[in-house]
Amino acid sequence: MKGLSGDITVPLSFENTSLRIPIAEILPLKQLIPSVLKSVKYSQIAASIAEVGIIEPPVVIRDRREPDKFHLLDGHIRLDVLAKRGEREVVCLVATEDEAYTYNRRISRLATIQEHKMILKAIEKGVPEERLARALNVNISSIRHKKSLLEGICPEAVDMMKEKHVPLNTIGQLKKMKPMRQIEAAQLMIAMNKFTVTYAQSLVAATPDAMLVRPKKKIGGLSEEQISLMENESASLDREFKTIEQDYGTDHLDLVLATGYLTRLLGNVRVVRYLAQFHPDLLSEFQKIADLRKAA
Known part of the structure; x- marks a missing residue:
């Protein structure tokens, strides 16, 4: 790639073209545990592949000793579904370096926002909304709602x-x-690991009007002074929570650091x-610990 100040070579993260690779030649970096195979996430991905095919290709890297064999970096569930459907080949993106994708960071989780991005990508490819609704086992109005899911949310x-896994109504709040x-x-x-609609509503209620898109409606029977007092009390509780979180204890901190280091190794x-x-x-055993950390 030629830069403004001269000829500068920038290594590409992927090979120039995708490849159709025999599934038997792709070596997963981990085995899917039984709980994943029985999860809603797995069944949704399986239904999506059955209805509209692969939307996002798996990512692989060539084996250094045997270039005709590949290691799977991203797409373990997709590959497992395809293999069980009897497919023999799959189109993949081929990474050029180990660090381009790592299994810890790129395993498909089908979280709310990831599902939103998958829907947008499918629609961009011309997949009808009706087919997407069938693939995800939802009604058509839900697909249309999810298309505009992130409008009004800052990056x-x-x-x-x-x-x-954030409920749609929480995002609405x-x-x-x-x-x-x-x-x-x-x-x-995230600190509370609590994404419920009621918790989001309480945060909205505790937010001063100056930080809301539209001012709150007056609460019957409460004066502006009382509402302000409630907001101040909520803000005080937030500060106290953060203080407690910081003083939680060295044992918990050591555990977090140890599992974090293990996750980086993997x-x-x-x-x-x-x-x-x-x-x-x-x-x-390391993978089990890393999976437990992500589920926590």
């Missing part, structure tokens, strides 16, 4: 919640807030490849 809040308050609310929900394809070859039992 920072979207990025924070992209892997969380966030839209009532201005961007800075959306970010604060997302941080609180994010290195070279490490996973080595463990799979020489210490498969250890790799299996």
Whole structure:
């Protein structure tokens, strides 16, 4: 690639063309556990593939010793579904470096925002809304609702919640807030690991009018002074929660750091490849710990 100041070579993250690869030549970096195979997420992806096919190709990387064999970096569920359907080949994107995609960061979770992006991508490819509705086992109005899911949500809040299973009505509550308050609310929900509609409504209720898209309606029987007092009390509780969170204890912090380090190790394809070859039992235990951390 030629830069403004001269000839600069920028390595590509993927090969120039996608490849149709025999599924037997693709080696997964992990085995899907039984709970994943029985999950709603798995059944939704299976239904989607049956109805509209693969929307986002799996990502693989060539084996350094045997270039005709590939390691699967992203798309474990998709590949498993295809194999069980009797498919023999799949079109894949071929990464050129191990760090382009890692299994810890790219496993499909079909979270709310990821599903939204999948729907948009399918519609861009010309898939009718009716087919998408059948694939996801929802009605057509739900598909239309999900198309506009993130309108009015700031990019920072979207990025924070992209892997969380956030109810649609919770996102609707966030839209009532201005961007800075959306970010604060997302941080609180993540810290509490609580994404319910009622919790989102309480955050809206505790938000000053200046940080709302539209001022709140007056609550019957309460004066403006009382409402202001409630807002101040809620803000005080938020501050107290953050203080308690910071002082939670060294044991919990050590656990978080240890599991975080383990997760980063499993994010290195070279490490996973080595463990799979020489210490498969250890790799299996490490993956269980990493999966528990993500589910927490």
